[in-house]
Amino acid sequence: xxxxxxxxxxxxxxxxxxxxxxxxxxxxxxxxxxxxxxxxxxxxxxxxxxxxxxxxxxxxxxxxxxxxxxxxxxxxxxxxxxxxxxxxxxxxxxxxxxxxxxxxxxxxxxxxxxxxxxxxxxxxxxxxxxxxxxxxxxxxxxxxxxxxxxxxxxxxxxxxxxxxxxxxxxxxxxxxxxxxxxxxxxxxxxxxxxxxxxxxxxxxxxxxxxxxxxxxxxxxxxxxxxxxxxxxxxxxxxxxxxxxxxxxxxxxxxxxxxxxxxxxxxxxxxxxxxxxxxxxxxxxxxxxxxxxxxxxxxxxxxxxxxxxxxxxxxxxxxxxxxxxxxxxxxxxxxxxxxxxxxxxxxxxxxxxxxxxxxxxxxxxxxxxxxxxxxxxxxxxxxxxxxxxxxxxxxxxxxxxx
Amino acid sequence: xxxxxxxxxxxxxxxxxxxxxxxxxxxxxxxxxxxxxxxxxxxxxxxxxxxxxxxxxxxxxxxxxxxxxxxxxxxxxxxxxxxxxxxxxxxxxxxxxxxxxxxxxxxxxxxxxxxxxxxxxxxxxxxxxxxxxxxxxxxxxxxxxxxxxxxxxxxxxxxxxxxxxxxxxxxxxxxxxxxxxxxxxxxxxxxxxxxxxxxxxxxxxxxxxxxxxxxxxxxxxxxxxxxxxxxxxxxxxxxxxxxxxxxxxxxxxxxxxxxxxxxxxxxxxxxxxxxxxxxxxxxxxxxxxxxxxxxxxxxxxxxxxxxxxxxxxxxxxxxxxxxxxxxxxxxxxxxxxxxxxxxxxxxxxxxxxxxxxxxxxxxxxxxxxxxxxxxxxxxxxxxxxxxxxxxxxxxxxxxxx
Numbered sequence: 001x002x003x004x005x006x007x008x009x010x011x012x013x014x015x016x017x018x019x020x021x022x023x024x025x026x027x028x029x030x031x032x033x034x035x036x037x038x039x040x041x042x043x044x045x046x047x048x049x050x051x052x053x054x055x056x057x058x059x060x061x062x063x064x065x066x067x068x069x070x071x072x073x074x075x076x077x078x079x080x081x082x083x084x085x086x087x088x089x090x091x092x093x094x095x096x097x098x099x100x101x102x103x104x105x106x107x108x109x110x111x112x113x114x115x116x117x118x119x120x121x122x123x124x125x126x127x128x129x130x131x132x133x134x135x136x137x138x139x140x141x142x143x144x145x146x147x148x149x150x151x152x153x154x155x156x157x158x159x160x161x162x163x164x165x166x167x168x169x170x171x172x173x174x175x176x177x178x179x180x181x182x183x184x185x186x187x188x189x190x191x192x193x194x195x196x197x198x199x200x201x202x203x204x205x206x207x208x209x210x211x212x213x214x215x216x217x218x219x220x221x222x223x224x225x226x227x228x229x230x231x232x233x234x235x236x237x238x239x240x241x242x243x244x245x246x247x248x249x250x251x252x253x254x255x256x257x258x259x260x261x262x263x264x265x266x267x268x269x270x271x272x273x274x275x276x277x278x279x280x281x282x283x284x285x286x287x288x289x290x291x292x293x294x295x296x297x298x299x300x301x302x303x304x305x306x307x308x309x310x311x312x313x314x315x316x317x318x319x320x321x322x323x324x325x326x327x328x329x330x331x332x333x334x335x336x337x338x339x340x341x342x343x344x345x346x347x348x349x350x351x352x353x354x355x356x357x358x359x360x361x362x363x364x365x366x367x368x369x370x371x372x373x374x375x376x377x378x379x380x381x382x383x384x385x386x387x388x389x390x391x392x393x394x395x396x397x398x399x400x401x
Numbered sequence: 402x403x404x405x406x407x408x409x410x411x412x413x414x415x416x417x418x419x420x421x422x423x424x425x426x427x428x429x430x431x432x433x434x435x436x437x438x439x440x441x442x443x444x445x446x447x448x449x450x451x452x453x454x455x456x457x458x459x460x461x462x463x464x465x466x467x468x469x470x471x472x473x474x475x476x477x478x479x480x481x482x483x484x485x486x487x488x489x490x491x492x493x494x495x496x497x498x499x500x501x502x503x504x505x506x507x508x509x510x511x512x513x514x515x516x517x518x519x520x521x522x523x524x525x526x527x528x529x530x531x532x533x534x535x536x537x538x539x540x541x542x543x544x545x546x547x548x549x550x551x552x553x554x555x556x557x558x559x560x561x562x563x564x565x566x567x568x569x570x571x572x573x574x575x576x577x578x579x580x581x582x583x584x585x586x587x588x589x590x591x592x593x594x595x596x597x598x599x600x601x602x603x604x605x606x607x608x609x610x611x612x613x614x615x616x617x618x619x620x621x622x623x624x625x626x627x628x629x630x631x632x633x634x635x636x637x638x639x640x641x642x643x644x645x646x647x648x649x650x651x652x653x654x655x656x657x658x659x660x661x662x663x664x665x666x667x668x669x670x671x672x673x674x675x676x677x678x679x680x681x682x683x684x685x686x687x688x689x690x691x692x693x694x695x696x697x698x699x700x701x702x703x704x705x706x707x708x709x710x711x712x713x714x715x716x717x718x719x720x721x722x723x724x725x726x727x728x729x730x731x732x733x734x735x736x737x738x739x740x741x742x743x744x745x746x747x748x749x750x751x752x753x754x755x756x757x758x759x760x761x762x763x764x765x766x767x768x769x770x771x772x773x774x775x776x777x778x779x780x781x782x783x784x785x786x787x788x789x790x791x792x793x794x795x796x797x798x799x800x801x802x
Contacts, residue, residue: 006412155760164760214639228726230631230638237631237728238615241760248722249756252652261721261756320662321649325629325726327638355650355662359556359565359642 012048013391015040019048021389023058023078024102025205030063032073049076055396056144057083057102057388078103082143085384086135086184087377088128088150090176091195092116092168092222093286095124097131099139100381102146102388104206106374108135116285119170121179129183146395147384148186151195151376152176153221158240161192167258168222188399191383195219196334197243198379199369200227201234203332205382208370214328218245218319219375220337222286223258224266227379228326246270250318268314271336277307290336294343312344316351320361323352327360334369341368413449414792416441420449422790424459424479425503426606431464433474450477456797457545458484458503458789479504483544486785487536487585488778489529489551491577492596493517493570493623494687496525498532500540501782503547503789505607507775509536517686520571522580530584547796548785549587552596552777553577554622559641562593568659569623589800592784596620597735598644599780600770601628602635604733606783609771615729619646619720620776621738623687624659625667628780629727647671651719669715672737678708691737695744713745717752720767724753728761735770742769 006014015038022037023029029037035045052058060074080101089096091114098109110131114124128150136145154166161177177192184190200209200217209215215229226245228235235242246266247259254263255273267273271290275281278293296304319331333341341348345366352361369375388395407415416439423438424430430438436446453459461475481502490497492515499510511532515525529551537546555567562578578593585591601610601618610616616630627646629636636643647667648660655664656674668674672691676682679694697705720732734742742749746767753762770776789796 006407011407155758157760165758214643226726230636231634233632235631235727237761238730238764239728239760241758242615242726242728244725244728244758244761247725247756247758247761248649249718250650250653252718259758317650317653321722322726324645324648325627325643325723326636327640327643327645329639355648357556357566357642357645357648357660359558359640360638360645360648363639 015048016392017389020392023076028075028077030073030075080105085381086132086148087380089376090152095127097128098377099135121174125179125183132184146388149191149380149384151198151380152192153195155241156192156194193383195376196225197227199334199375201382202371202375202379204229208367209330212329215330216322216326216328217332218337220335222271250314265318269311274311277310278304290339294339308344309347312347316348320352320355323356324360330365332367334375338368417449417793418791421793424477429476429478431474431476481506486782487533487549488781490777491553496528498529499778500536522575526580526584533585547789550592550781550785552599552781553593554596556642557593557595594784596777597626598628600735600776602783603772603776603780605630609768610731613730616731617723617727617729618733619738621736623672651715666719670712675712678711679705691740695740709745710748713748717749721753721756724757725761731766733768735776739769
């Protein structure tokens with residue numbers, strides 16, 4: 001907590017990571033811009049860039065015609081096609097995997113529909129590992145995989161990716177991270193995070209919330225998950241299980257929730273509540289089911305409109321409480337909540353106006369996810385890139401050749 | 402966000418602050434312990450200590466008999482009697498001020514009961530400034546005031562201590578920080594923070610939550626305030642208004658709240674709810690009124706017991722939601738909530754058990770405030786010490802001689 005200052009070597013390593021992070025998040029950046037962004041002199045930037053180039057993480061190029069006279073500053077680009085991570089997603093309704101290059105570019109992806117059947121970890125791990133093998137086979141020989149991470153729709157122990165509970169997928173106390181690491185067999189562990197947490201991270205690093213220091217992200221799948229960014233950092237809590245905003249109680253005498261409690265945000269706003277209120281439970285499920293209700297309400301179906309209003313009411317109530325607690329710059333609605341919010345925005349906004357202090361809500365912006373269905377995979381990729389961005393050369397030296 | 406590493410001089414200044422913070426929070430500490438705590442070599446520690454000694458912030462002494470053979474390591478002590486801050490508190494029922502020495506020792510204090518009358522900023526500032534003058538007159542000539550801060554029972558703008566709203570004291574849009582700074586006339590601004598935020602800071606730095614990285618503190622006055630520590634830092638949010646957990650909705654069709662909403666935690670658990678449920682509203686108010694209900698319930702008064710149970714039910718419900726959102730190591734009940742929690746602990750705990758995920762609650766400890774009624778003043782003192790602990794020599798150089 002109160003460590004002393006770093007050594008010169010630690011500073012160099014830190015600076016290598018900072019520079020790499022700039023080009024990873026900001027794309028091609030000139031040496032001159034890096035000099036100004038990082039507050040370092042030109043020769044230091046040159047030395048750092050040379051180290052990263054030698055490691056194969058970036059390359060330097062002459063920019064296109066800049067229109068200015070004089071010698072142009074070289075542009076530093078991430079080696080997107082060469083340096084990549086594997087990102088995985090376990091959602092209630094889909095399994096997905098992607099190969100994502102430095103700079104956040106999806107190079108390849110695989111996806112399968114998941115049927116709503118009992119949780120079978122072996123089958124899920126097998127599908128994801130199969131995707132990984134297919135994608136790896138198709139990569140060039142000079143590429144390097146610098147990390148792997150998975151997003152899981154449940155509460156996940158940070159240390160080892162052990163799934164504590166995922167009520168909507170039927171998972172409980174499952175050693176998912178360990179199994180996936182073993183099956184992928186990359187020689188490096190697969191990190192695992194909660195899907196909504198990782199989607200929040202993606203929106204805050206390269207989505208609608210880019211640059212926000214304080215952001216609340218709500219993710220609708222079958223359940224409602226959350227990812228909260230406080231002062232630029234994802235809220236983890238003591239065990240890494242923080243952000244379970246789907247299990248805030250918004251209606252103490254309300255609907256039973258999969259967690260065993262009553263009136264949780266998830267129970268009042270989740271897919272099942274919406275479908276039941278609309279009299280459509282048992283018809284289409286998932287995104288299709290939700291879209292059908294939103295569309296019916298748009299077309300003037302009174303039952304669907306009433307369902308949207310009931311759900312919007314509790315959504316606004318829950319978001320209002322979150323605004324009072326977090327005083328965020330932005331609230332982002334992702335996953336299925338994107339549609340629900342867009343279909344009930346007036347209701348949500350009026351509930352927020354009635355239920356929050358002026359001081360906590362006055363500058364808040366309500367937005368929908370910019371990355372859409374890719375948010376979760378992109379967030380898993382950011383988690384997978386963590387190590388190489390923290391200490392690039394050390395991370396590379398650890399990879400098995 | 403992505404700054405480059407610090408210079409040698411920045412590192413020295415940082416290390417001076419870190420060392421001072423160690424003795425401020427940990428009390429007298431030997432050079433040997435500092436060497437090990439800070440991960441620096443002995444000569445660096447000697448040089449840092451010499452600088453702080455020359456500045457009059459610490460002194461070095463031979464320890465008492467250590468019982469060990471050999472030359473004992475010198476002990477570094479904070480100059481508690483010489484270096485101090487002024488801390489103020491504006492509560493609904495009291496105005497207080499204290500002179501608090503480096504190391505967190507209350508050297509002097511003044512206090513006045515505040516009647517529940519309309520908000521009169523001039524009168525409050527006058528009383529606090531009078532306390533400050535009295536205490537300053539009685540200090541020795543060689544002392545130095547390194548900061549001042551106030552805790553206010555309302556939502557406060559961080560930048561200038563402007564009070565946005567304090568519903569329970571009747572304050573709205575009041576330039577409290579500016580007025581208090583002008584009246585105290587120390588040549589340095591008086592920082593102002595929310596009382597519950599500052600009490601949380603005090604409990605986390607030197608109270609029951611010392612060392613906790615993730616802590617939720619609930620403060621009961623007339624209203625319910627909160628202070629939340631996330632990863633070691635007080636949650637401020639975009640405008641510094643975060644932590645308003647008293648205005649989380651726990652009962653959407655519930656009691657009207659002073660904020661204009663319905664069923665806020667404050668409306669269901671605050672002083673007024675308890676007194677009304679107990680049929681005692683209009684009798685004693687404040688701490689005395691609350692104690693009377695708790696005592697009556699203890700003695701078997703059925704109406705008082707029912708009131709405690711109703712309030713405990715919503716308290717447990719609200720705390721359960723906070724545990725799911727924050728996954729904290731500890732929840733601390735302070736102010737009047739100390740008594741209410743102790744009088745309804747079984748109810749609160751069973752509500753939490755029913756309303757939280759195992760993963761988010763499994764290691765959480767529920768505790769009452771260790772600093773009691775001093776928490777708020779101690780928190781204001783920590784805020785006032787911020788500058789000298791961040792960069793000791795720079796802070797001293799800015800003081801008017």
